[in-house]
Amino acid sequence: xxxxxxxxxxxxxxxxxxxxxxxxxxxxxxxxxxxxxxxxxxxxxxxxxxxxxxxxxxxxxxxxxxxxxxxxxxxxxxxxxxxxxxxxxxxxxxxxxxxxxxxxxxxxxxxxxxxxxxxxxxxxxxxxxxxxxxxxxxxxxxxxxxxxxxxxxxxxxxxxxxxxxxxxxxxxxxxxxxxxxxxxxxxxxxxxxxxxxxxxxxxxxxxxxxxxxxxxxxxxxxxxxxxxxxxxxxxxxxxxxxxxxxxxxxxxxxxxxxxxxxxxxxxxxxxxxxxxxxxxxxxxxxxxxxxxxxxxxxxxxxxxxxxxxxxxxxxxxxxxxxxxxxxxxxxxxxxxxxxxxxxxxxxxxxxxxxxxxxxxxxxxxxxxxxxxxxxxxxxxxxxxxxxxxxxxxxxxxxxxxxxxxxxxxxxxxxxxxxxxxxxxxxxxxxxxxxxxxxxxxxxxxxxxxxxxxxxxxxxxxxxxxxxxxxxxxxxxxxxxxxxxxxxxxxxxxxxxxxxxxxxxxxxxxxxxxxxxxxxxxxxxxxxxxxxxxxxxxxxxxxxxxxxxxxxxxxxxxxxxxxxxxxxxxxxxxxxxxxxxxxxxxxxxxxxxxxxxxxxxxxxxxxxxxxxxxxxxxxxxxxxxxxxxxxxxxxxxxxxxxxxxxxxxxxxxxxxxxxxxxxxxxxxxxxxxxxxxxxxxxxxxxxxxxxxxxxxxxxxxxxxxxxxxxxxxxxxxxxxxxxxxxxxxxxx
Amino acid sequence: xxxxxxxxxxxxxxxxxxxxxxxxxxxxxxxxxxxxxxxxxxxxxxxxxxxxxxxxxxxxxxxxxxxxxxxxxxxxxxxxxxxxxxxxxxxxxxxxxxxxxxxxxxxxxxxxxxxxxxxxxxxxxxxxxxxxxxxxxxxxxxxxxxxxxxxxxxxx
Numbered sequence: 001x002x003x004x005x006x007x008x009x010x011x012x013x014x015x016x017x018x019x020x021x022x023x024x025x026x027x028x029x030x031x032x033x034x035x036x037x038x039x040x041x042x043x044x045x046x047x048x049x050x051x052x053x054x055x056x057x058x059x060x061x062x063x064x065x066x067x068x069x070x071x072x073x074x075x076x077x078x079x080x081x082x083x084x085x086x087x088x089x090x091x092x093x094x095x096x097x098x099x100x101x102x103x104x105x106x107x108x109x110x111x112x113x114x115x116x117x118x119x120x121x122x123x124x125x126x127x128x129x130x131x132x133x134x135x136x137x138x139x140x141x142x143x144x145x146x147x148x149x150x151x152x153x154x155x156x157x158x159x160x161x162x163x164x165x166x167x168x169x170x171x172x173x174x175x176x177x178x179x180x181x182x183x184x185x186x187x188x189x190x191x192x193x194x195x196x197x198x199x200x201x202x203x204x205x206x207x208x209x210x211x212x213x214x215x216x217x218x219x220x221x222x223x224x225x226x227x228x229x230x231x232x233x234x235x236x237x238x239x240x241x242x243x244x245x246x247x248x249x250x251x252x253x254x255x256x257x258x259x260x261x262x263x264x265x266x267x268x269x270x271x272x273x274x275x276x277x278x279x280x281x282x283x284x285x286x287x288x289x290x291x292x293x294x295x296x297x298x299x300x301x302x303x304x305x306x307x308x309x310x311x312x313x314x315x316x317x318x319x320x321x322x323x324x325x326x327x328x329x330x331x332x333x334x335x336x337x338x339x340x341x342x343x344x345x346x347x348x349x350x351x352x353x354x355x356x357x358x359x360x361x362x363x364x365x366x367x368x369x370x371x372x373x374x375x376x377x378x379x380x381x382x383x384x385x386x387x388x389x390x391x392x393x394x395x396x397x398x399x400x401x402x403x404x405x406x407x408x409x410x411x412x413x414x415x416x417x418x419x420x421x422x423x424x425x426x427x428x429x430x431x432x433x434x435x436x437x438x439x440x441x442x443x444x445x446x447x448x449x450x451x452x453x454x455x456x457x458x459x460x461x462x463x464x465x466x467x468x469x470x471x472x473x474x475x476x477x478x479x480x481x482x483x484x485x486x487x488x489x490x491x492x493x494x495x496x497x498x499x500x501x502x503x504x505x506x507x508x509x510x511x512x513x514x515x516x517x518x519x520x521x522x523x524x525x526x527x528x529x530x531x532x533x534x535x536x537x538x539x540x541x542x543x544x545x546x547x548x549x550x551x552x553x554x555x556x557x558x559x560x561x562x563x564x565x566x567x568x569x570x571x572x573x574x575x576x577x578x579x580x581x582x583x584x585x586x587x588x589x590x591x592x593x594x595x596x597x598x599x600x601x602x603x604x605x606x607x608x609x610x611x612x613x614x615x616x617x618x619x620x621x622x623x624x625x626x627x628x629x630x631x632x633x634x635x636x637x638x639x640x641x642x643x644x645x646x647x648x649x650x651x652x653x654x655x656x657x658x659x660x661x662x663x664x665x666x667x668x669x670x671x672x673x674x675x676x677x678x679x680x681x682x683x684x685x686x687x688x689x690x691x692x693x694x695x696x697x698x699x700x701x702x703x704x705x706x707x708x709x710x711x712x713x714x715x716x717x718x719x720x721x722x723x724x725x726x727x728x729x730x731x
Numbered sequence: 732x733x734x735x736x737x738x739x740x741x742x743x744x745x746x747x748x749x750x751x752x753x754x755x756x757x758x759x760x761x762x763x764x765x766x767x768x769x770x771x772x773x774x775x776x777x778x779x780x781x782x783x784x785x786x787x788x789x790x791x792x793x794x795x796x797x798x799x800x801x802x803x804x805x806x807x808x809x810x811x812x813x814x815x816x817x818x819x820x821x822x823x824x825x826x827x828x829x830x831x832x833x834x835x836x837x838x839x840x841x842x843x844x845x846x847x848x849x850x851x852x853x854x855x856x857x858x859x860x861x862x863x864x865x866x867x868x869x870x871x872x873x874x875x876x877x878x879x880x881x882x883x884x885x886x887x
Contacts, residue, residue, distance in 0.1 A: 067827030067864045201823040208828030209816040211763020211803035215829060218762035226757070251746060269745070271753035343767050343775060343863045344829045392765070392829025393863045426768040632823055636869070640826055643865025666772035666861060675854035677867035 045130035055168035062100035064110040066391035069633040081127030083151040093388040108367035113693025137173040199632035216362035223418040228273035231262040234659035236287040246279035261408040301461040305442035309510030316506035321455035325446030335531040337654035338436035344392020346405035350413040362391035364399035372403035396523035431661040434522030437463040441535030451547025455506035486528025501565035502558035529700035537591035537704030565599040576603035576620040587713025591701035597692040612727040616678035626689035641698030647672035649703035650730040737805025747793035763803035774860030777833040784840040803832035818877035826864035
């Protein structure tokens with residue numbers, strides 16, 4: 001890791017006066033436009049750090065906290081360089097302004113497991129620059145050289161004279177002496193880290209054990225109305241007419257009106273709104289999706305997979321090699337629609353006043369919410385204010401490009417003079433959500449004389465996440481959605497600098513964007529890997545079996561030129577005792593993926609009963625996430641990522657019949673429960689590389705690793721998911 | 732109608748068929764108890780009614796009339812967290828945290844009945860509580876730690 005003095009990672013800021021706090025910038029002289037701030041005012045040291053005279057340090061957080069640990073790692077980074085206790089840093093959600101956009105996405109977006117990596121330099125630099133200004137102020141005030149000063153626990157010290165000053169006491173001097181943030185600043189050498197790299201408990205952990213943590217669903221505003229929406233039975237359906245006579249007679253009901261999403265009942269309380277919704281009589285236009293079904297998608301996608309797709313990669317001559325091969329192995333893998341089922345269902349509070357709109361929304365994507373609302377209302381984007389509370393899970397759902405649960409609350413609030421809060425019931429969440437798209441992958445492969453994979457031909461069919469969105473073409477290449485093939489390509493593709501870690505001599509991958517009917521596709525924790533991981537890793541397992549090569553040995557050979565993955569696999573072999581035999585009825589399988597730069601591999605042991613009931617006895621996960629900023633957080637994300645992927649693989653299935661989603665709640669859309677949760681052993685490889693992601697990584701390999709273990713135990717391949725649809729029930 | 736919520740008697744204006752969950756959240760502003768499914772499938776709404784863990788999303792408030800209701804807000808005495816809450820913090824259980832009120836209420840009831848549960852007993856007692864973040868391994872660990880804390884503190 002390089003720790004030479006670096007150029008500022010932060011862009012220079014305009015001098016702004018806002019909210020009673022004095023914000024000042026690197027290049028602007030400090031002025032005293034507001035006298036109140038000149039004496040005892042708090043100071044924005046830079047865009048991310050505010051210090052007040054009583055030494056309260058506030059971080060403006062430009063990433064969302066939905067369980068991912070963003071608030072913990074970001075305060076740790078700041079605390080390390082500023083020499084304060086990370087737990088004492090107050091957090092304020094940063095406003096939806098370009099200053100706070102992710103340097104990676106150029107939007108206000110928390111996604112892709114890149115928060116730690118993309119804030120690693122900015123947050124540390126913010127802390128180091130603030131510290132440099134405090135040191136400079138103390139040096140001038142005390143008339144001592146800066147080199148003699150040190151900082152600790154929120155104070156500047158001069159050991160020779162015993163002088164010390166809490167940071168808050170130096171603010172007045174910073175203003176008076178017109179001290180500017182330095183252009184460059186040295187960051188700490190990792191050998192000096194006191195916080196980073198050490199296990200750290202969740203920043204907002206205390207509020208999450210005493211019920212005081214505020215999620216969006218918990219917020220209450222004066223005069224607020226509660227709304228429940230009756231949604232069409234079919235995705236894309238519309239209200240033709242409705243009779244609200246019964247609903248309007250129900251207690252607490254204030255208004256019933258049609259909006260784009262359906263018919264909304266506004267009432268004094270949520271229960272009153274929900275109950276009255278049951279009294280509505282609605283005539284629906286079932287729309288274009290009436291009659292579509294998951295089975296129809298599977299059969300159409302299978303047919304498409306037989307046709308040449310858009311060519312993403314053609315290394316060597318896969319078609320020639322396959323046509324000359326003595327034996328061609330062929331398989332089709334089918335993965336269903338999946339709901340996110342965040343435990344806090346979607347909700348949003350909106351207030352529309354004149355040409356301004358304010359929302360209170362648990363969101364991963366607030367610059368997009370702002371854009372969509374501004375377009376919808378025809379008001380300037382800066383007139384849309386987003387307040388972001390904590391979120392009860394997200395897993396991609398709250399990054400909706402359509403801002404569906406946000407803009408509908410705005411529509412419901414239009415014409416009301418009070419804030420309106422919409423809460424989705426669990427049934428709405430399961431039936432009317434956005435989903436991980438259904439995918440079919442057609443695979444063909446052949447072996448060389450030694451039994452190693454020689455040719456690989458893959459055709460992926462499924463709805464594109466990005467096609468037609470504002471990310472088209474940035475996240476597409478020649479019409480191909482790079483997420484549809486995530487981790488399937490040997491060469492860099494579009495903005496993805498990485499693909500698979502495997503090298504197969506003849507490698508051809510094609511893609512079809514399935515027609516955009518039925519549902520709105522949405523990122524689901526680990527995104528493309530949720531299906532590409534299954535297709536690639538299970539089929540690789542099939543080739544290993546056909547060539548009579550141990551699947552881990554095969555991957556070691558295929559990754560001999562990929563040092564990081566090869567190391568992960570070598571450690572996995574050792575830590576999982578891969579080469580030790582298992583007893584009858586048990587099986588072992590593995591899979592390895594690279595998600596957002598981090599290589600991760602898992603070995604799974606299962607026990608399978610005669611009737612297909614199975615337990616997962618053990619999951620060993622080896623992860624190279626670069627420098628592990630918070631090992632305790634990493635372990636939690638790995639366990640959680642495995643639980644999430646496992647539930648989807650074991651029994652996750654949104655099944656559409658005649659246009660209607662058949663599932664409705666946790667009884668028919670089951671999720672992992674405690675007794676099904678396997679023992680997880682996490683091995684984080686030591687690394688001096690910059691940190692990469694951990695939030696979605698562990699989700700990527702778990703489904704194929706379990707399926708491969710079931711094959712190892714029973715000789716039966718699962719090629720249609722979930723596992724429960726093929727007689728394998730996780731108990 | 733009157734309820735005794737976290738030791739205090741309160742008058743309730745909501746209709747008797749309103750689920751206790753929504754009375755707590757919308758009328759009494761005790762929003763630590765969470766809505767997750769509305770049909771006793773996820774456990775996020777767990778509170779104690781007359782000492783027993785119940786799903787407040789399917790319990791009409793009329794069924795709680797005159798009885799003691801304990802919610803997550805009533806667990807700690809000021810800054811003094813209960814052993815279960817301290818074990819949760821020590822184990823760094825929470826991720827998104829949304830299910831944790833319900834998890835803590837069930838674990839608290841379990842440890843009153845069974846001061847030293849095995850893994851299997853924990854799994855059984857907590858089978859009705861969903862955590863989408865997958866904090867189950869740490870919940871299990873935290874329940875064991877809480878059992879230990881309670882036993883140690885009782886011995887002092």
